[in-house]
Amino acid sequence: MTDQASSSDTRVVAPGRPGVFDIVVALFCGLLLISNVAATKPIQFGGEVQFGGVQILPVITDGGAFLFPLTYILGDVLAEVYGLKKARRAIVLGFVLTAVMSLCFLVVGAAPPAASWPNQEAWSTVLGFVWRISLASLLGYLAGQLLNAWVLVRVKRLTQGRALWVRLIGSTVVGEFADTLIFCTVAFAGVLTTAELLNYTVTGFGYKVLIEILLLPVTYRVIKAVRRREGLPDPADRPA
Incomplete structure (x- = not known):
C-alpha cells in the first residue's frame, strides 16, 4: 500500500460540495481550548475508600475530562481521512x-x-493557574496527538486500511498514555499528593481510553460521513 493510498493530501471533493476539513480543524482547536480552561478545576467523585492498601476512591479528575477525549476522536478523523501531513498541520x-x-x-x-473591579484575586486564583495547565497541555498534547496520528497511519498501512477499530484503539492507547502522563506530571506535581497524582493519572488515562472505545460507533460514522463529503473511497471496501 502506498503512502498516497493512506495519507494523500490531493483530494477531489464531491462536485458542488465544499470539503469539511476547516470545520473539523475548528472543532478540534475549539474543544482543545475549552478543555484547557476547564482543566483548571480538579474534580473529585466519592469518599475515601481503600482496597488491599490501595486507594481506589475518591476518583480524581479535572474539568477537561468532559471534552478533551473528543479531541482524540477528531484527531483520529484527521489522520484517518486526511493523512498524517494534514493531521500534523491541525x-x-x-x-x-x-x-x-x-x-x-x-x-x-x-x-x-x-479600581472599580474587585475580582483580581479570583481571576488569578482560577485563570492565573492556566499558564501551568496550558504548558502541561501543550507538552502532553503535542506528544500525544503526534503519536496518535503516527500510530494510526502506520497501522493503517500495515493492515492495508482494514480493521479500523484496531488502529483507532491502538493509537488512542499510545497517544493518551503519553499525553496523560506528561500532562498530570507537569500540571499537578507538587499540587496533589503522590497518591492523588497516581489516582489522577490512572483514572484520566483509563477514562479517556474508555470514552474512545464507547464512542467507536460514533467515530466510525463520523469518519464515513467525512469521507463521503470529501468524495473519498473507504479503503476497507477494496478487494483483498
Whole structure:
C-alpha cells in the first residue's frame, strides 16, 4: 500500500460540495481550548475508600475530562481521512492557539485591574493557574496527538486500511498514555499528593481510553460521513 493510498493530501471533493476539513480543524482547536480552561478545576467523585492498601476512591479528575477525549476522536478523523501531513498541520495549529491563549491570560493577569473591579484575586486564583495547565497541555498534547496520528497511519498501512477499530484503539492507547502522563506530571506535581497524582493519572488515562472505545460507533460514522463529503473511497471496501 502506498503512502498516497493512506495519507494523500490531493483530494477531489464531491462536485458542488465544499470539503469539511476547516470545520473539523475548528472543532478540534475549539474543544482543545475549552478543555484547557476547564482543566483548571480538579474534580473529585466519592469518599475515601481503600482496597488491599490501595486507594481506589475518591476518583480524581479535572474539568477537561468532559471534552478533551473528543479531541482524540477528531484527531483520529484527521489522520484517518486526511493523512498524517494534514493531521500534523491541525495539531500544530492547536498548539499555537493554546500557547497564545496561555500568554494572553498571563498578560491580562499581570495588567493592573480597574479600581472599580474587585475580582483580581479570583481571576488569578482560577485563570492565573492556566499558564501551568496550558504548558502541561501543550507538552502532553503535542506528544500525544503526534503519536496518535503516527500510530494510526502506520497501522493503517500495515493492515492495508482494514480493521479500523484496531488502529483507532491502538493509537488512542499510545497517544493518551503519553499525553496523560506528561500532562498530570507537569500540571499537578507538587499540587496533589503522590497518591492523588497516581489516582489522577490512572483514572484520566483509563477514562479517556474508555470514552474512545464507547464512542467507536460514533467515530466510525463520523469518519464515513467525512469521507463521503470529501468524495473519498473507504479503503476497507477494496478487494483483498
